[in-house]
Amino acid sequence: MFGEQHDTRWFAAGGVFVLFAVVIGISIGPAGPDWWRVPLELVNRLPLIDFETGVSDADWAIVWKVRMPRVVLGGLVGGMLSIAGASYQGVFRNPLVDPYLLGSAAGAGLGATIALTIGRDATSTWPIDPVPTIAFIFALATVMVTYTVGAAFGGSRSGVTLVLAGVAVVSFTSAMQTFILQRNVEVIREVFRWILGSLSRADWGDVWLVIPYVAVSTVVLLLHRRHLDVFRVGDEEAATLGVSVARTRLVIVIAATFGTAAVVSVSGLIGFVGLVVPHIVRMVAGAGYRRVLPLSLMGGAGFLILADVPGRMIARPAETPIGVVTAFIGAPFFLYLLRTRRIGA
């Protein structure tokens, strides 16, 4: 659309998209002020501007204390999953890969199941919320097992062995989770709700919890986008071009995994975003990682913020799981793009 040399325009477009999503995200909800008053109030709060918008302090509290953390967390989760997905796809040269590939989702699911099985009562005196913490630790541990096994069997050269090791470790972990669930049927409902993913309980605490991981992970991934472009010619040729393939891949996988594990532990398993947003970006803006990585971050953030809006409105006051919404909106849009543009592998 903007040609090869116009990265800045693309990034500006991405920024505008995120901003648009944030304004929509904090304006619409089941309670609070009329939706069109919120943008007005935002303008009103700019310096040197003062007029009457009809938004009371109580209304503003809903916008700022309930919707804003949810929007920010949605942005962090969506952006993180998308940039991690794009990086995984690049590092394994496999378009079907998502950030849960090496087991972060399965591990987090097992961890959350164990935490919920121990029970809210038993852990109510703990200083930290055990569900995200244990989910996070299990996510990292599972990916570590996958990587160790994959590297030991396949030599660090082979990305394929790693992917297959991931498949095996994920089924093993899921089997353990199923076994625990089957012996503790009373938590199935709660576990299932967690697995479907939700931003509805988001508060500023969750935001502060994940921000450091997301920030570090994102910066590391963005710094490696040129390496991901070199990976596109294959491990062997990347090596002849002076890239230390195994080490660089490990750094990228670790960065993507840390960020993914952190967001999964607060939001549950939100599917589809990490797989499809990078592809949408490729189709629209081209396949070079120099552009795909920042645009996936922004596109994923905006996409998840927007996807969260119908989630709170469709069946209000009940919540529709965001994973359901992402697939509902995302899949047809993806198919539309697939029809109109050629897909880049």
Next chain:
Amino acid sequence: MSTLTLVDVGVKYSRRAASALTGHSDTVVSGEWLGLIGPNGAGKSSLLKAIVGLVGHTGEILMDGVALSSMSDRERAGRVAYVSQDPLIPDDMTAREYALLGRTPYIGYFGSPSRRDRMIVDDVLERLRLGEFAHRMMGKLSGGERQRIVLARALAQQAPILLLDEPTSALDIGYQQQALELVAELRQTQQLTVISALHDLTLAGTYTDRLTMLHHGAVVVSGSAEDVLTAERLGEIYHVCVTVEHDEGQVIVVPRRGFPA
């Protein structure tokens, strides 16, 4: 400036596998074009991969007296460029972006290509008469054009040693000749040392300074095309029935009907 010395080089892919290459010693002097010939599985690719560090090896590979194995990946990439037999080429990458990957060894870990890197790439594309393709997608180019872009990438690497693994096997006879003429010209102007594995024996003899024939991972003979390409030897090594003709200093290998004696 870039003499390559091989001392007793061996390659083994796994402990139980037979050696792909055994005890290979040779010196390729600066500016020489060495052709590697031999039947499939003779060890040509293994030798090239050992030099560029893609497979481990025993013995020593020295460039101007310095062991390549003692260099970092980046240092080595600045000295040896490699074009694989079957390069993986992303369809949705422009020719210029692809050629720019050749500058990778000169870009800092967190850096990005400089104006100078882009100038070098544009210059190489221009010299190979590929300027018109610079902004076309690789997937939209013909096999011959892609092959030339791959070569452009290797040249943008500005390494004094160029390794080519069957660079022309996918090309028709016209493009084969163009590609080899190009290498010959560049070798002259850039003072490159070239080592290439080649299938076509006549072309191999015509373009290179010296041929080394490998068989079962060992050298059969090394020398001028006239010495190496004899009908008896080709019959014995390739199990093929050929006659060898000589025409104005060119050695021509002609396949004949029948089974070798």
